[in-house]
């Protein structure tokens with residue numbers, strides 16, 4: 438099968454395989470992105486940083502945007518509605534290693550929307566323009582934008598926002614095919630992504646509900662997008678990235694991971710969490726990430742229950758090792 442997308446240039450980078458890891462607050466930290474990069478993402482994006490938080494120079498904020506020396510290209514995502522703070526945040530992002538500054542106008546969370554940031558900004562096209570102009574003026578790296586299709590079904594303005602973005606010089610646009618009102622419900626509308634794509638000449642990345650190679654292929658076909666972004670499906674399943682990548686390249690899907698391969702990745706993830714966040718926070722974060730890796734596997738419910746009780750990193754490693762390698766024995770027993 439033929440390769441589906443040719444890739445594109447973004448600043449000085451060629452995004453050869455335009456497969457983007459979705460920014461997810463509280464999830465796409467450095468340990469998670471490190472794992473995902475092994476499976477062939479062409480571009481990673483950090484967790485969102487509120488532009489006002491940048492002003493506080495907090496250690497936690499710094500940690501949120503820490504990137505690996507070899508993590509390129511990488512975008513640091515900023516959110517906010519005040520052009521002054523957004524300009525400062527963009528410069529700060531570049532100082533912290535961003536190859537691109539990504540602006541979040543898609544976040545549906547109330548706390549963010551109340552400050553007229555995230556997806557709430559889509560209701561004020563004048564403000565969208567001012568913020569984009571301020572950020573583009575502030576930095577020399579490409580500025581990218583992530584949006585939803587509008588505030589609600591009645592006020593979808595994805596095409597107008599895409600045109601504004603192109604006019605002011607945004608280098609790449611990502612469209613999550615839902616309105617803000619939809620939050621994460623219903624289905625992403627890939628035709629709406631296609632409308633944005635048809636309206637502009639900058640690369641458009643399609644996002645929403647890609648769960649495997651086949652859904653990526655269909656989104657590309659329906660929307661005509663230049664690349665795809667995958668989020669929730671990667672939680673506990675970075676292998677889906679390799680599958681999507683193979684589909685994009687017209688290659689056969691890779692085989693599912695063996696229990697050893699699964700454990701190896703979980704183990705690395707646990708190690709990265711400890712190294713990056715320190716043991717205490719790592720234990721808390723592992724309670725979220727590690728059970729995701731057991732989704733759909735034999736004995737997952739019991740494993741999850743037990744894992745939540747564990748208090749130390751060592752105990753977590755041991756329990757995960759026993760569970761994921763034990764899957765192998767179960768498979769062998771099943772085959773016998």
Ligand SMILES: Cc1cc2nc3c(=O)[nH]c(=O)nc-3n(C[C@H](O)[C@H](O)[C@H](O)COP(=O)(O)O)c2cc1C
Nearest residue numbers: 459460461462485541583613645646647667668669
């Ligand atoms: C827990 C969580 C956190 C998210 N945080 C962000 C964020 O910080 N910035 C952003 O632009 N989108 C954020 N998103 C939205 C995702 O980037 C993506 O647009 C959405 O999940 C749809 O893609 P998917 O169906 O592949 O998950 C978040 C989504 C989830 C589930």
